[in-house]
Amino acid sequence: MSDVLPWWLIVPLAGLLGALIGSFLNVVVWRVPQGMSIVHPPSACPECGHRIAWHDNVPVVSWLLLRGRCRSCGARISVRYPLVEAGTAVAFALTAWGAYAPWYPAALLPVLLYWAAIGIALTLIDLEHHRLPNAIVLPSYVVTAVLLVLASVLTGDYGRLLTALIGAVALFAFYWILARSYPGGMGFGDVKLAGSLGMLLGWLGWGALIVGGFSAFVLGGVVGLALMVGGRASRKTRIPFGPFMLLGAAVGVFAGNAIADLYLTITGIS
Known part of the structure; x- marks a missing residue:
């Protein structure tokens, strides 16, 4: 660009x-x-x-x-x-x-601007209403897929589309298992959002996918603990998880691959 x-x-x-x-x-x-x-x-x-x-x-x-x-x-x-x-x-x-x-190719800018927009909308709605509307989440699958195909065409890297598909399926399945295992702690709106976010993170690579997915739970845990320490919440308080999923995905987009490489270097795996 x-x-x-x-x-x-x-x-x-x-x-x-x-x-x-x-x-x-x-x-x-x-x-x-x-x-x-x-x-x-x-x-x-x-x-x-x-x-x-x-x-x-x-x-x-x-x-x-x-x-x-x-x-x-x-x-x-x-x-x-x-x-x-x-x-x-x-x-x-x-x-x-x-x-x-060097965080991402410029061809990815349209889909990231799209996610910046709907991420803000979904965060505000989830915080206020404790729900992630289908009217926003479901179309994100189509829009994200189209814009990622465009990014692959512009970069000539079509292999990323396969990792995007794997990322969508993997993150959707992971959240579906969590929702089935703990019905009161994870809503199906989170499951649907996970698939679309997994598509985006998967296109960027395995590091972005793993770090982006894991960061949501780290951030959610830290904030939840801080609220309990401050007396603003208890262990039974339901805290919307969508905002942490979106923030974690942002970490994955901008720093996921770098964090993954650093971890592999420190542990001596690579």
Whole structure:
């Protein structure tokens, strides 16, 4: 990608795109759990029903200019809206910046931007509603597969498609076994998400797959322990696991192969 556009141009452009996508994700996070359409009706104030004009829907800027209130009725607009927009902008910018580092080939950028977007949506929904909607998770199989095929075509590395398939099946099967063994501790939404994440991580290699899958449990364990020590949770408290799966996958994408190589070197296996 550096041969096409310089980093100082593509990274800000990705951030701008992320801010726009973040504005749309606010709609997704609000409507999908309620079974509502994400395209109709147009965005409106939940208090007075006044349709939001385009100039009041500019990511982050409009919220600041309106001082966090509806122009029509003065109702407060949650700070979550600009935070999601800004957070998505940062996530997209960092992902684009990674295209200039050795973490992954630039051809993988489209699928990683896609996962940055739905990862934020799924995290917010799972934290609030304790569910991972099929409306987001199931289409991710098709979108991820198509974008990974595109990445293989651009790189000429078709062997990665086989490891992607193996990764999808392996991680899906592993989570399915966990869900069957501990019905109260693992939901089937996690199982379905695992297959799609396994496809992405498998394309990157065995190190990314293993580290990405294992990191979810490490991160979940650390946070769970911290919550119990702080008196915010008990051993019976159900903590959404989807966010840890997504964060663990990010570790696998950006550092999985490097961590695996380091482990093999330290243990003398390679």
